[in-house]
Amino acid sequence: MSLHFEVKQTIQVPKEEVFESILDSNAAHHWKQGIVRIERLDDGPIKPGSELKETRKVFNKEAYEHFEVVELSEPEKVVLRCDGTKSTTGQGEYIITYQITSSGEVSRIILNGEIKGVTGLSKLFGKLTAGSFKKTYEKDLEALKDYLEN
Numbered sequence: 001m002s003l004h005f006e007v008k009q010t011i012q013v014p015k016e017e018v019f020e021s022i023l024d025s026n027a028a029h030h031w032k033q034g035i036v037r038i039e040r041l042d043d044g045p046i047k048p049g050s051e052l053k054e055t056r057k058v059f060n061k062e063a064y065e066h067f068e069v070v071e072l073s074e075p076e077k078v079v080l081r082c083d084g085t086k087s088t089t090g091q092g093e094y095i096i097t098y099q100i101t102s103s104g105e106v107s108r109i110i111l112n113g114e115i116k117g118v119t120g121l122s123k124l125f126g127k128l129t130a131g132s133f134k135k136t137y138e139k140d141l142e143a144l145k146d147y148l149e150n
Contacts, residue, residue: 005115005130011108012106015100021148032143033139041053078097093115095113
């Protein structure tokens, strides 16, 4: 069983700037809630197959997620896969897709999240889990908007 969520945001900058900011690990602390650090686990430019370890502070504890870049279609799409077995949760797979469209200097992000392979209490409270992820990404995209527009 997969759980799904969607978050939308409109930002008053060109989509190229949005795309670059999503991938810029040095700028992440400006817009990702609770971010402690993002470590590249490979070298060179970000491309499909690139891996990152993202550490956030959640409930006063550090939690990390292991991400792989699955797809990049500059400047319209970023797909990230989180391997939960290499992350703090120890289970599941999380697919995060950023779709970016624009009209002139106005960009629209549609973020689709899919949560697969959760078990135990996470499965039992699946809707709460998806809701928690959705709220985190809503806050992230609102902060991205603030960061890019100001």
